[in-house]
Amino acid sequence: MEDRVPVLAVSHFTKTFGEKRAVDDVSLAVMPGDIYGFVGHNGAGKTTLIRSIVGVAGFDGGTINIEGMSVVDQPIAVKRITAYVPDNPDVYDFLTGIQYLDYIADIFEVPAAVRRERIERYADKLSLTSALGDLISSYSHGMKQKVVLIGALLHEPKLLVLDEPFVGLDPEASYTLKGLMRELTERGSAIFFSSHVLEVVEKLCNKVAIIKAGKLIVDGSTEQIVGDKSLEDVFLGLGK
Numbered sequence: 702m703e704d705r706v707p708v709l710a711v712s713h714f715t716k717t718f719g720e721k722r723a724v725d726d727v728s729l730a731v732m733p734g735d736i737y738g739f740v741g742h743n744g745a746g747k748t749t750l751i752r753s754i755v756g757v758a759g760f761d762g763g764t765i766n767i768e769g770m771s772v773v774d775q776p777i778a779v780k781r782i783t784a785y786v787p788d789n790p791d792v793y794d795f796l797t798g799i800q801y802l803d804y805i806a807d808i809f810e811v812p813a814a815v816r817r818e819r820i821e822r823y824a825d826k827l828s829l830t831s832a833l834g835d836l837i838s839s840y841s842h843g844m845k846q847k848v849v850l851i852g853a854l855l856h857e858p859k860l861l862v863l864d865e866p867f868v869g870l871d872p873e874a875s876y877t878l879k880g881l882m883r884e885l886t887e888r889g890s891a892i893f894f895s896s897h898v899l900e901v902v903e904k905l906c907n908k909v910a911i912i913k914a915g916k917l918i919v920d921g922s923t924e925q926i927v928g929d930k931s932l933e934d935v936f937l938g939l940g941k
């Protein structure tokens with residue numbers, strides 16, 4: 702029996718759009734140190750759950766707690782310890798990269814010396830340093846994703862939520878991101894992310910959940926779920 706408080710606890714989550722039940726009675730727990738992969742077909746309900754976890758959309762039933770705090774009742778407190786990178790980062794185009802990062806660091810009250818060190822380190826790792834002075838409107842999709850990722854890491858979130866983080870990143874940036882994700886969880890934070898890249902999920906995640914047509918059909922340790930198969934075999938097998 703696990704006696705630690707989950708970083709993220711989703712319990713009997715349900716969300717409908719009109720007549721359609723997009724997510725139906727989903728429960729899962731993400732513990733400190735977990736890299737938790739959330740996989741499912743197009744339209745299965747991944748983004749719907751993610752948007753409710755990070756508080757940009759409401760829901761109809763169940764609860765979502767982050768470090769024991771309800772996202773509904775304590776929205777500000779949970780946002781302080783959470784970071785979210787959406788699948789299509791829509792960043793302030795009229796700011797430069799460094800202005801955007803300073804703005805995020807101000808919101809999260811990251812002290813000046815700490816923010817400088819983190820921005821330098823992450824921008825260097827993601828090869829974005831030389832573009833930080835440029836307007837975000839001039840960035841490519843991947844560069845926008847990188848600047849949002851750096852912003853998400855600036856306050857050392859306890860919970861990092863990513864929607865399809867590897868789409869649009871070049872191989873080097875994907876490799877770097879995997880390293881940054883591992884580093885963050887080694888420091889006790891947790892990561893919950895959706896992905897269609899099953900090879901990455903299988904290698905990177907210690908836990909995985911598979912959602913199908915709004916229902917969670919498998920969740921738990923990647924090792925146990927995969928066994929002597931591959932995650933792709935398991936996933937495709939469930940589709941039959």
Ligand SMILES: Nc1ncnc2c1ncn2[C@@H]1O[C@H](COP(=O)(O)OP(=O)(O)OP(=O)(O)O)[C@@H](O)[C@H]1O
Nearest residue numbers: 718719721723741742743744745746747748749750
């Ligand atoms: N704003 C909305 N209004 C009506 N239906 C919606 C809305 N958002 C999502 N849905 C429906 O809810 C279901 C789940 O969608 P969701 O975006 O969560 O899927 P997903 O698993 O993230 O898919 P993908 O892998 O394609 O991103 C789909 O049937 C979708 O059509």
